[in-house]
Amino acid sequence: MPIEATNDFVIRFANVNGSGSASANLLFAKAILRMGAPIAPRNIFPSNIQGLPTWYEVRVSERGFLGARGGGADMLVAMNAQTFAQDVAALSVGGYLFYDSTRPLPPTMTRGDIAVIGMPLTELCAARYSDPRQRQLYRNMAYVGALAALLDIEVGVLEELIAERFKGKDKLIEANARALRLGFDDAKTRFACPLGLRVRRSEAVGDRILVEGNYASALGALYGGATVCAWYPITPSTSVAESFERLAGRYRVDPATGGKNVAIVQAEDEIAAIGMVVGAGWNGARAFTATSGPGVSLMQEFFGLAYFAEVPVVVVDVQRGGPSTGMPTRTQQSDLILCAFASHGDTKHVLLIPDGPGEAFEFTAAAFDLAERLQTPVFVMLDLDIGMNSHLTEPFRWDDERLYDRGKVLSPRQLDEIVEFGRYKDVDGDGVPYRTLPGGHPTLGAYFTRGTSRDRYARYTEDPAPYVDNMERLALKFETARRLAPAPVLTSAGAPAPIGIVHFGSTAAAMDEALALLADAGLAADALRIRAFPLSPDIAGFVRAHERVFVVEQNRDAQMKTLMTSDLGLDPADLTSILHFGGSPITARFIADAVAARLKPAAAPPILEDVT
Amino acid sequence: MPIEATNDFVIRFANVNGSGSASANLLFAKAILRMGAPIAPRNIFPSNIQGLPTWYEVRVSERGFLGARGGGADMLVAMNAQTFAQDVAALSVGGYLFYDSTRPLPPTMTRGDIAVIGMPLTELCAARYSDPRQRQLYRNMAYVGALAALLDIEVGVLEELIAERFKGKDKLIEANARALRLGFDDAKTRFACPLGLRVRRSEAVGDRILVEGNYASALGALYGGATVCAWYPITPSTSVAESFERLAGRYRVDPATGGKNVAIVQAEDEIAAIGMVVGAGWNGARAFTATSGPGVSLMQEFFGLAYFAEVPVVVVDVQRGGPSTGMPTRTQQSDLILCAFASHGDTKHVLLIPDGPGEAFEFTAAAFDLAERLQTPVFVMLDLDIGMNSHLTEPFRWDDERLYDRGKVLSPRQLDEIVEFGRYKDVDGDGVPYRTLPGGHPTLGAYFTRGTSRDRYARYTEDPAPYVDNMERLALKFETARRLAPAPVLTSAGAPAPIGIVHFGSTAAAMDEALALLADAGLAADALRIRAFPLSPDIAGFVRAHERVFVVEQNRDAQMKTLMTSDLGLDPADLTSILHFGGSPITARFIADAVAARLKPAAAPPILEDVT
Amino acid sequence: MTFQGKPKFRHPSIPTNTLGFTRRDYEGSMSTLCAGCGHDSITAAIVHACFELALPPHRVAKLSGIGCSSKTPTYMLGQSHGFNSVHGRMPSVLTGAYLANRELAYLGVSGDGDTASIGLGQFCHVMRRGVRMVYIVENNGVYGLTKGQFSATADRGSKSKKGARAADEPIDLAALAIQLGATFVARSFSGDKGQLVPLLKAAFGHRGAAFIDVISPCVTFNNHEGSTKSYDYVREHNIAVSALDFITGREPIEIDYAEGAALAVTMHDGATIHLRKLDAEHDFSDRAAALTLLERCRETGEIPTGLLYLDDDVEELHDTLGTTARPLNALTEAELCPGAKALEAINRGLR
Amino acid sequence: MTFQGKPKFRHPSIPTNTLGFTRRDYEGSMSTLCAGCGHDSITAAIVHACFELALPPHRVAKLSGIGCSSKTPTYMLGQSHGFNSVHGRMPSVLTGAYLANRELAYLGVSGDGDTASIGLGQFCHVMRRGVRMVYIVENNGVYGLTKGQFSATADRGSKSKKGARAADEPIDLAALAIQLGATFVARSFSGDKGQLVPLLKAAFGHRGAAFIDVISPCVTFNNHEGSTKSYDYVREHNIAVSALDFITGREPIEIDYAEGAALAVTMHDGATIHLRKLDAEHDFSDRAAALTLLERCRETGEIPTGLLYLDDDVEELHDTLGTTARPLNALTEAELCPGAKALEAINRGLR
Ligand SMILES: Cc1ncc(C[n+]2csc(CCOP(=O)(O)OP(=O)(O)O)c2C)c(N)n1
Ligand SMILES: Cc1ncc(C[n+]2csc(CCOP(=O)(O)OP(=O)(O)O)c2C)c(N)n1
Ligand code: SF4
């Protein structure tokens, strides 16, 4: 039986990278969004430039479940011969296979339990376009048109999107619209449209926006007042810096002089990038870098310097599959420990852990306040799923009254007024000392910054007492950070629940649905989403308040659990790990199944608590 | 009352660095050793080359308590005007002050409760030597002579040591002996010798040797068959590589050809050093580097590569005071977490944690076996106290029957015989795959090594399943490492004891004495010394077997405790930290006091459990 | 151990080299680079050179960093061990491998990002250390694998000449290599097989650090402002906000020109570069002359190709170190471990 | 903010500069280097130059890496902010600082280990980027602070000349700087105040990347084989197995010689280096000529001192970036935050 579903299905596009499909697929997704139905598109792409398989998955969910759904897709748009067989095999029973029937499909290549929809796309385009590049591009547009017919997507919405995209280039608008129509019309004549899968106008999206986390983070840096960005390209973080550059080109050009109110440098490597950020932070600019695991590894020495010399630094770490070069185009949450304890010696760092683009925007902006307030590195822990996929998100908001918290910087006037300046004195009892900026007061407040031990007046010393004093102050400062960092967010089951689920970051996208699945199975659970390290004491309270607590992570080694036991003194025996680390985004089904399986009394937990 | 003690006191030399005192002080210490009395000499030196205060402390302990004793010294040899006042203030009540009385001592500079012994050293030498350098060098020798008289050290032993040192250079022997006699004779005439502090011939030393941990580690690398050493200078690890170079110059020169059976390269930095080690390890040589915290930070990316690409690598980390440049000439145990979880992504590394030069030798040699057996990085975690101070140690031993464990390397012949070679296949169920070396078989066994995900046959893949399979095998390999790593060492109180003390590394030097102090106070305690990460399950057993367990660490953040809770699943609430991180070696008094204080029912533990 | 090759059965008409290997025996797995990428031409040239030199494939070790260029070792010499290490650090890994076994031939493959940006320090030091290897930079002036950011080498595709700096001063890796003590330094073009293959063969024969800077056009990323001609079409048609997602296969650029001649080569994006092939006039034994030549060409915007500098009187790393002639990785306990008796003597000295 | 200095009261006879500061106002805390270390002479020269230039001390930022040389910023300009960063990475930290505030004068101090070994990559890139700064390497050919290992620069103290490589090819930082695009490149000797002070003053006035390689003898570590003359005595007398623990203070080496002249300088260990002071003949505006000069001198073993290369037509980093004229660190919400309305428009674009 073909699947019947409206505004609740998954469609998967199988393409070859570099074939122009990304643009067409995005157009498709956006049209559904414009019709008001919530969507969650996800890219699965290889670590190369052209010619390898790439997939694009769009989940449509009226209920607003926007995590990866898992399981097979309901419909497959099979545009890649290389992966055809495996793609077809992965289709759900009752699903729909859409393919280019220019060449006939050998019977061995299909299945009996799916609906097969063949359209001679290549042939259609070959007839109309002579330029091979045009053929390929318009073939993509044609299948979008066909899908519109098959899924009942309003073709007018698609045309509107095309018109917006090519605004001012009427010839292109027309050409693209024509290709779209070509597919649409052909499908209408060829098939009984629509299929069992349908898109229907809805109000479910509301005023939400569709946006990538990396762009949101860059926007946060823009709004947060970043003036220096030093970076080195690395997947999946590159688009943070590149978006920032584009945004700055639009919003940071002085209208009077044309001068840029920003400096963006593509450094020679990550060590130089973080070095520039440290130099700029020391010199009073809001500075950041964006990188991924290998960059974080390379930056370690500088993180220790910034921690110990107390220099504000913002780092956006878009996590990918590790270790080493690992899986550069896959997602993971596996840099937690490295970032939390970055560098040798006793160090602890502040991590902000957004759940998606919305918080990526907020937390990146907030990171600059926190870094300056605390005079220390602050990490914004994104991951590839958040960063490089588009997510449906509440619109960004900004309070125009909001002022940047530049932290404890003594102005020349204040220097004149105070009795005594001690760069590393804890004047306020919060572990955060006062600093001065180079070039300010002509005779007061200059001090020497170094990574070596020094006393409260920034004088070099090798005495144990001032060293210990300073290290204890830094530990106290970390307690201040604990107070300032965003608190965890509770999703309550309503009624008292024995099960508690702790999660963080991109897992949030699947959590509501997982909770619903569990509730359906009679397992009511509360969920607590961690949003920062140092960890809030509320997390300990949550653990104590539940009989059974699961910690869901997208890494192999239960890194958050280690942070919880280390930072909060929780008993690891009270925390059951659910670990997903294959590089694809975690799904609600995975979480719900794992929780349920572990609650079965018979099931002895395997040594290594993971599942693919 | 002047202190009276025989073979049980601490003498502290206050000098200026670069003044030649180190040689003289070592001579002094060695003489006591030759008389058979156990000694523990320790250097406290600045991070500069010349002109700053430096101290040398010799503890003489017939009972063999060789940790730093703590508290004031019993005798002070005050040769540094800069620190005179503070040095005198730190002398024990009833202690002895020996100083250069060429210029009179202002009465404000001394104390009523100590014995003051002034000798006009400068004057004596000025009368005899015209060359200023001779004056200074022989002044040092003269005070050693004077101390011999004052402390009843056999002057013949000193002469013997001088003769050994300058063997073949009779003029120098004579000149030094003369200076020694000058001090000795002058003291005899000037003071009532000996003082209350005395050295007496003893059998307590036995056949033990006096040696620095860094030298021992280098010797371990020599015996362990290291053929490639790539390094970059950094205090306090430099003498590992430099000792290795000296040893190799003696033991690794082919007698027939003069060719060196070793390659030692001073790299341009730590990243290059570890890169060379990785390249050499990949190509079948036993290779190592020696470094300290900043180097470990810089090497992170390569550690991840070596972990994931499974390349044997040995790293000697001589830990110093962190974070950042920190206190380069002070000791700490604060790189544990960084090394254990080095690099981004899910990584875990093997650490060997020697307690002194004896194990530094053994573990460094063993590290090469382990690294090749496991095909992974192995860290030898020394610290400055072990590495740069001389310790009384059982003589090194080597079994001539011992063969190197080169691990699972398939020879060309084996390749011909096996059905199928899969570089990352777990053939034996221990998680350790087989490898081949470049240049071996002409047509079989070549594979491509990379830091990206791959399948069991070393073929690049981005599929989740083989990735997870591989990561689980690596986790299993870590369990194999757990079995192979040195087990913890128990020091039992004899009778069942409610108190357990977990410690590791250089803390061992103070632990016997701490246990004795506690026993004296009626607090019988067992001690367990951790010697490796991954941690032995015996540690969990030890924790369970004791009512109250203390974990003694020389760092601020209780890093070993974090490893214990993370790796063994122990409840942090069951572990009470005793933390010492001021950069001086931990003392028995500190440990005993801290344990006792925490056992007092009233004492609420402070948030930060440390004391200077 | 058998070092002799064992070629599989094959048709007798396929040409073999003196070892009995066919060209196919020097190939690797299929390239996943963009159609027409210059790097694939270089791969072909390396395969060709190794085949003609009849190098036993298993006696070659191929190492690289990270990048499209650094992937190419997978596509060549499938019977050689390879090591795709980390970004910019191939020089140190290769050095370590060379220390472990001085008997193999070492081929280091890198990109301009890999070498001139993140790896510049290691590049300089491996040259001055005199590691015996063939070090190739597949130089396209961009970061291919991360989608087309500028690298630190000359913006060779740029039309602008005098004073035309792509933001920062471009790095001339050949000039640096000469200055830092490399003893074989050459430059070529990916499509100039006639020049590249002999250079490669000579480099493999060199007893020290051999460096070849190979200009290798990236067909996909052509970021040169004002030279977007052939890509305009695609760009305009792109709906995605993000960069290029449509890449058309191109024919690789192939050239052939005479010694001493100049050649203007049109790149895929329509930009032109000016090559000049060195002739017998050029005294490649004179370091200063080579440097001056490069400096003068920099001023005129011409790119000299060919063997720029050669010093045959090499002191390579193992010479400097005085290492034994045997591979260190082949030494055993007998040579390495001084034994218990020596240790007893050491103990005695420590009392 | 008041940028005008407020000199403390002092005796009217002490000379002051146009800002009213005395030389003392440009000094820092007491040096902890070895007596006679060349680095201290350079410190004195910097103090002298800043005093004579009447730089407002608080408008100078001094940055360094790690090493004896990198400690020296503590000993100068006590009223300037300083940053003793990490080993070899001063260039990037300085670059960042410069990005944050283009109005200050930046002084980067480094050693040959710090710059030519671990820091070589950053050194090269900071030069090509055209960061406006004075970058000084206090070049002693060794790692002073870690006790005398060879560094990657020329073994200048070595007696041996032609073919005398201290194991590896020495790095000529001045030549590299020129090649990489530094627009002010000079070399001097720590003890040649007469030459060094004017060079420093000129460098501070330069609108781009100014580099000065200053040969600065390490009085303590003289590892040159065969030149241990003056240290034999001490070495012989040392009982410690470990390195030197006896260091005698020396007089710093001071020299004074005319333009165009050559001077043989005897180092503390008895070795000799041959300096040649450039004269008006040298065309410092010709990059190729400067490189050739350095190459020729390398062959003869002479060390040319003076201004090697100068290009006044500078495009420095902020020019390239098109940054606003105001220091970035002084911008406020008004200039930086696009505000809620713009955000609403952005939201609209994302639906
Ligand atoms: C430490 C690190 N930083 C960044 C990256 C991302 N990265 C991969 S390839 C590459 C650039 C490659 O450029 P190039 O060497 O010129 O090779 P091409 O692709 O142009 O052949 C970068 C920056 C990485 N893999 N590792
Ligand atoms: C990452 C790192 N590696 C190594 C060191 C140790 N170290 C300190 S100074 C120094 C060398 C300094 O040499 P140079 O720059 O020539 O300065 P000099 O002391 O000769 O003036 C080294 C290797 C360090 N501090 N940090
Ligand atoms: S992106 Fe450029 S360098 Fe990379 S494979 Fe494609 S054409 Fe080659």
Ligand code: SF4
């Ligand atoms: S060791 Fe050398 S460089 Fe360092 S302070 Fe002493 S003389 Fe100067």
Ligand SMILES: [Mg+2]
């Ligand atoms: Mg490139």
Ligand SMILES: [Mg+2]
């Ligand atoms: Mg130096």
